[in-house]
Amino acid sequence: MENGFSIGSGYAGLQLLSLVQTMTITAGRMCRRITRITITMIAVCILIPALLAAQTDAARNSISGKPEAQAVATDPNTAGRAHDDTYVIGADDVLAINVWKEAEVSRTVPVRSDGKISLPLAGEVQASGETPRQLEKELASKLQSFISEPEVTVIVTEIKSQKFNILGQVAKPGTYPLTNASTVLDAIAIAGGFRDFAKQKSIYVLRQNPDGGQSRLPFNYKDVIKGKSSAQNIRLQPRDTIVVP
Numbered sequence: 001m002e003n004g005f006s007i008g009s010g011y012a013g014l015q016l017l018s019l020v021q022t023m024t025i026t027a028g029r030m031c032r033r034i035t036r037i038t039i040t041m042i043a044v045c046i047l048i049p050a051l052l053a054a055q056t057d058a059a060r061n062s063i064s065g066k067p068e069a070q071a072v073a074t075d076p077n078t079a080g081r082a083h084d085d086t087y088v089i090g091a092d093d094v095l096a097i098n099v100w101k102e103a104e105v106s107r108t109v110p111v112r113s114d115g116k117i118s119l120p121l122a123g124e125v126q127a128s129g130e131t132p133r134q135l136e137k138e139l140a141s142k143l144q145s146f147i148s149e150p151e152v153t154v155i156v157t158e159i160k161s162q163k164f165n166i167l168g169q170v171a172k173p174g175t176y177p178l179t180n181a182s183t184v185l186d187a188i189a190i191a192g193g194f195r196d197f198a199k200q201k202s203i204y205v206l207r208q209n210p211d212g213g214q215s216r217l218p219f220n221y222k223d224v225i226k227g228k229s230s231a232q233n234i235r236l237q238p239r240d241t242i243v244v245p
Contacts, residue, residue, distance in 0.1 A: 085131050085133055086131070087131060087132065087156060087159075088129060088130070088131060089111060089127050089128055089129070089130050089131070089132065089135065089156065089161070090111065090115075090128050090129075090160075090161025090162065091111050091112065091113050091114075091115055091128050091161050092110065092111060092113070092160035092161050093110070093111045093127075093156055093158065093159055093160055093161045094108060094109070094110050094111075094156070094157050094158035094160065095108065095109055095110075095111065095117065095127065095132075095135075095154055095155065095156060095157065096108045096154070096155040096157045097109060097117075097119060097139065097152065097153070097154055098152070098153045098155075099139075099143065099147070099150055099151070099152050100150075100151040100152075100153075102147060102150070104120065105119065105120050105121055105122075105143070105147075107119070107120075108157065111127045111128055111161070114128075115127060115128025115129065116128070119139065121142070121143055121145075121146045121147070122139055122142040122143055123142070125138060125139060125142065126138075128161075132154040132155065132156060133154075135154045136152045136153065136154045139152045139154070140152045159177070159178075159179075160177055161238075162177070162178040162238040163175050163176060163177055163178055163238065163239070164176060164178050164182070164187060164236050164237075164238070164239070164240045164241070164242065165239075165240070165241040165242065166187050166188070166190075166191045166241070166242040166244070167241065167242070167243050167244070168198070168243050168244035168245055169194060169195040169197060169198035169199070169244045169245065170188065170191040170192060170193065170194060170195065170198070170244050171191060171192025171193055171194075171195065172190075172191045172192040173191060174191070176190050176191070178236055178237075178238055178240075181235065182235065182236045183233045183234065183235055183236065184203070184205060184219050184224075184232070184233050184234060184236065184242060185224065185225075185233050186236075187236060187242050188221070188242070188244070194221075194244065198244050198245075199244070199245045200220075200221040200222055200244075201220045201221065201222050201223075202220075202245050203218075203219040203220070203221055203242065203243065203244050203245070204216050204217060204218050204219060204242075204243055205217040205219060205234065205236075205240055205241070205242050205243075206240065206241040206242075206243065207237060207239075207240050207241075208239055217232075217234060218232060219232045219233070219234075219242075220232060
């Protein structure tokens with residue numbers, strides 16, 4: 001009897017130990033699950049205010065009707081020549097005209113030889129002789145009959161009206177577009193260099209004066225390339241004519 005009771009007691013002890021181990025494992029798993037749930041709830045609590053703030057900002061932009069990206073794109077400080085009061089548009093220049101929220105009217109147009117451009121609703125408009133800002137106001141005035149409070153931006157995307165001439169003993173004499181930093185040396189290179197009998201020490205630039213007269217500016221190629229007369233390598237102006245005898 002005593003042996004039977006001992007065996008039975010040992011068996012019951014093993015079962016109790018097994019039960020304790022099972023409960024311990026189960027409790028550990030439950031603790032891990034509770035921890036995960038707690039972490040998830042904390043993350044949700046953090047994300048919800050951020051999402052609500054983003055939706056609020058989007059709603060404000062929608063109500064104002066002018067998204068932030070549009071405001072940046074039309075910022076006068078970043079619009080290039082959009083609000084340039086110094087550059088005067090000329091024939092052959094290419095203009096990017098944007099009418100806000102009017103994609104069918106917005107387009108890129110060249111200035112014709114008569115100095116005019118054509119734009120839907122606005123019709124024929126004089127562009128040559130105007131600055132981009134002046135042309136914006138003119139276009140907005142013409143569009144007011146069709147569009148409520150039109151916002152117009154004019155950007156000169158290609159400058160083709162400003163040109164210079166190079167004549168005489170160069171490979172390709174003619175008229176060329178003038179870029180902002182073109183010099184006499186640049187012009188000679190654009191024209192393909194000198195011919196065999198060019199008088200490289202006797203080159204000169206003819207420039208129109210504001211009073212209608214003309215100035216003759218010497219250019220000694222030999223000295224300039226040696227660094228002796230670098231001041232003669234002047235920056236070209238519109239309608240300058242370089243003569244290579």
